[in-house]
Amino acid sequence: MMTALPIIPMAVGANRIIRGVRVEHVCGDPSLSETMDRALTRRIVETALGALQTAVDGPTLFEPAEPSEAREAVHAS
Amino acid sequence: MDSLVRVVHYLNQFFGGIGGEEHANLPVETRGGAVGPGRALKQALGDQATIVATIVAGDNYFVEEEQASAQSAIQALKQYDADVVVAGPAFDAGRYGLACAQMCKLAQEQGVPAVTAMTDDNTGIITYGNDVVAIATGTTPTEMRSIMDRLAPVALKLGRGIELGPADEEGYLPRGVRKPIVRERVGAARAVDMIEARLTGQPFTSEVYVKQYDDVDPPAPISGLSGKTIALVTSGGMVPHGNPDRLGSARAEGFFRYDISGLDELTVGEWESVHGGFNTQWLNTKDPGYALPLRTVRQLESEGAIGNVYDVYFATTGNQTAVTSAQKMGREIAEELREQKVDAVLLVAT
Numbered sequence: 001m002m003t004a005l006p007i008i009p010m011a012v013g014a015n016r017i018i019r020g021v022r023v024e025h026v027c028g029d030p031s032l033s034e035t036m037d038r039a040l041t042r043r044i045v046e047t048a049l050g051a052l053q054t055a056v057d058g059p060t061l062f063e064p065a066e067p068s069e070a071r072e073a074v075h076a077s
Numbered sequence: 078m079d080s081l082v083r084v085v086h087y088l089n090q091f092f093g094g095i096g097g098e099e100h101a102n103l104p105v106e107t108r109g110g111a112v113g114p115g116r117a118l119k120q121a122l123g124d125q126a127t128i129v130a131t132i133v134a135g136d137n138y139f140v141e142e143e144q145a146s147a148q149s150a151i152q153a154l155k156q157y158d159a160d161v162v163v164a165g166p167a168f169d170a171g172r173y174g175l176a177c178a179q180m181c182k183l184a185q186e187q188g189v190p191a192v193t194a195m196t197d198d199n200t201g202i203i204t205y206g207n208d209v210v211a212i213a214t215g216t217t218p219t220e221m222r223s224i225m226d227r228l229a230p231v232a233l234k235l236g237r238g239i240e241l242g243p244a245d246e247e248g249y250l251p252r253g254v255r256k257p258i259v260r261e262r263v264g265a266a267r268a269v270d271m272i273e274a275r276l277t278g279q280p281f282t283s284e285v286y287v288k289q290y291d292d293v294d295p296p297a298p299i300s301g302l303s304g305k306t307i308a309l310v311t312s313g314g315m316v317p318h319g320n321p322d323r324l325g326s327a328r329a330e331g332f333f334r335y336d337i338s339g340l341d342e343l344t345v346g347e348w349e350s351v352h353g354g355f356n357t358q359w360l361n362t363k364d365p366g367y368a369l370p371l372r373t374v375r376q377l378e379s380e381g382a383i384g385n386v387y388d389v390y391f392a393t394t395g396n397q398t399a400v401t402s403a404q405k406m407g408r409e410i411a412e413e414l415r416e417q418k419v420d421a422v423l424l425v426a427t
Contacts, residue, residue, distance in 0.1 A: 001423075001424040001425070001426045002423070002424070002425045002426065003425075003426040003427065004427065009426065012290045013290050013291070013292055013293055014293075014426075015293065015295035015296075016295070020425070020427075021367075023355045023427050024355050024356050024357070024358075024359045024360070024367075025359040025360070025363075025364075025367035025368075026313070026367055026368060026425050026426075026427050027366065027367050027368070027370040027373075027425060028364060028366065028367045028370075030359050030363045030364070030367075037364075038372075038373070041366065041367075041370050041372075041373045042373050042376070044370070045370050045373045045374060045377065045423070046377075048423050049302055049377070049382070049383065052298065052299050052302065052421045053298050053299055053300065053301070053302065054298050055295075055297065055298045056295045056298075057295065058295065060295075
């Protein structure tokens, strides 16, 4: 499950938990550019798919990886 | 001298002495007096009450033919002028437990109090636990005598129109009902006592019952997702624009299915979140996908990273949802997914 408040499912006993962004926008971030936002959604979903393929013993939190090229393009003007 | 309490006893086809599973479709029959385990009940009731009739029905019949069985049961209650109904005990038999609970509900709707007995996790309790008075039992009929000894006092009280005390005093399963009472000492003093007891390892009784969550064993991981079917579920209250099914913005008791076959993404304006627990502006003006990332999942599908996306997504609102409602929804969704051979679920919880 993807959630912005992983402490809750950890306590309740969900087993594969992926950290999302915020309650209002769990799977992305509207403050980013569209490209970066969609890349973030992709990382979150891919982390979830990875979790489905990972053995766990109990409630386990999976953190989406930091983007390798997270910098916004900077334009000199 | 109190007049005798008139008890009507409900039994299934087995305890009613008709037969086993092959008679599970037995329509409702009513006999005068006590039958089978009713005799143990009669003994436990002593000279305070009389079992005026026993209603017997097949486990399948009573839960499948609700209308017909309700009619027959109500007729019997009137004919025999019942003061109270005792149903079961059903032990851990699910259909029987459900039938007993239904019988109690029916009786209560007719103004006749009722009590039943079954295991605390019987389907009857899961479905109607808060609506009926039930004594907890184990699973073996060898306890019959002691169960009847516990049922009798409750039945007598109910039959005499006496209000039952708290569950732990009268010996029935808690129904989540809270009644205001006055205690001798103020709450602050009682709370301090409880903390002291807790810190020194002394026993204490909480005044508020907190529902425990069940432990779920993690399913084994899937090896490789290409070729696998993934279903999407959201508690973000995401529904088609206009909320055609009137999904509630809080305290949802159920979920809805929405067809996404052939759909590449959820677009603003065509879909909306009705969740009443947070600001839905991002979902409704920027991207519904934040609560149901269909676009991304479709990309992965077209790349072959996953096999395919299940035809519908499941939507509810995760705002003040009762734990029991959530459990029920989870069970129903899981049942469908299992039947449809879905391999995994992505659940956006918010």
